[in-house]
Amino acid sequence: MVPPLDGRLVARRAKRGRRGCGTGHIFSNTPVTVGAFPTTVSASCQKNRPLWTVPAALPSALSEGRSNRETFMGIAVVTGSAGLIGSEAVSFFADKGLDVVGIDNDMRGYFFGPKASTAWNRDRLLRQVPGYRHHDIDIRDREAVHRLFAALGRDIAVVIHCAAQPSHDWAAREPATDFSINAMGTEILLEAVRDCCPEAPFIFTSTNKVYGDTPNRLPLEERETRFEVAPGHPYAARGIDETMSIDGSLHSVFGASKVAADVMVQEYGRYFGLKTACFRGGCLTGPNHSGAPLHGFLAYLMRCAITGEPYTVLGYRGKQVRDNIHANDLVAMFGSFS
């Protein structure tokens, strides 16, 4: 059963100040270093536009940093709401005055074991975020997802899709589970948006792994502590953008399921006219990560430092440099897009 809505939730943001879709990048200064994968972060969207068309100052009320509940009534639906990025999005959009409905079934505990469970973070949000409502729904449950979206309907002001199986290694263990969550789950959500709230921006946390191992073909120079793209190369100064092909590379099973979702999100923008965006994150971090050896290395490293567990650095002579971006900075960009 979907709980009834508070009366104050029902009015949709009156004036959205929406632009169309944009393409933007957050550039990290690290090129390719880690195994087969780049560390840059980029965002893409359904329209082919020049870079940085997500302007610094958007007409969106959210981007103006006001936090007035009268002005911003409406609902933010966040999937994967107990995870690193999802929980940051819950706090961010609640702070901007939206009422937040979260979807998370704690599958991270299934992927990586009880220590990686996100139940603690779900409980924290329920305690700390006023009005936060949580649904223990599996995003692969088409009927349950549709029922929830239908109940919330056009009061949904924005959808932030963060629920995922996030690990390369785990995906290889259960490719069908990985694909059903990352690819099919995304399609189920897109369809629910198309049916129930087609005006709501749909923000997808994609990944730079969509480029597979293509970044390893860049001219890399080995430095004392890391690899760098050779100076003068078009990607050297500002990182990798969407001009890099996603074809003809080794993606990993996880990379492939994310490519499927990424392309589908773009297609629901281009083909059906939804307001969709893919943010191709690299390495995100923050205090709400339930770190595990296979995912969330910085949180896991901190856990090891505190508990005294040994931390193993794998491969590449310790030069697997990753530039980490705080999840809060990423969700601030979601706010600008929405």
Ligand SMILES: NC(=O)c1ccc[n+]([C@@H]2O[C@H](COP(=O)([O-])OP(=O)(O)OC[C@H]3O[C@@H](n4cnc5c(N)ncnc54)[C@H](O)[C@@H]3O)[C@@H](O)[C@H]2O)c1
């Ligand atoms: N963390 C990073 O460094 C990073 C980098 C690039 C891209 N991303 C992408 O961002 C997204 C979120 O990453 P994160 O680090 O917050 O991951 P996370 O594992 O911390 O959070 C994901 C949440 O989704 C939930 N979930 C998984 N399957 C579900 C299902 N079937 N139904 C409902 N809930 C489910 C999990 O329980 C978890 O709480 C992922 O799509 C990931 O690929 C993350």
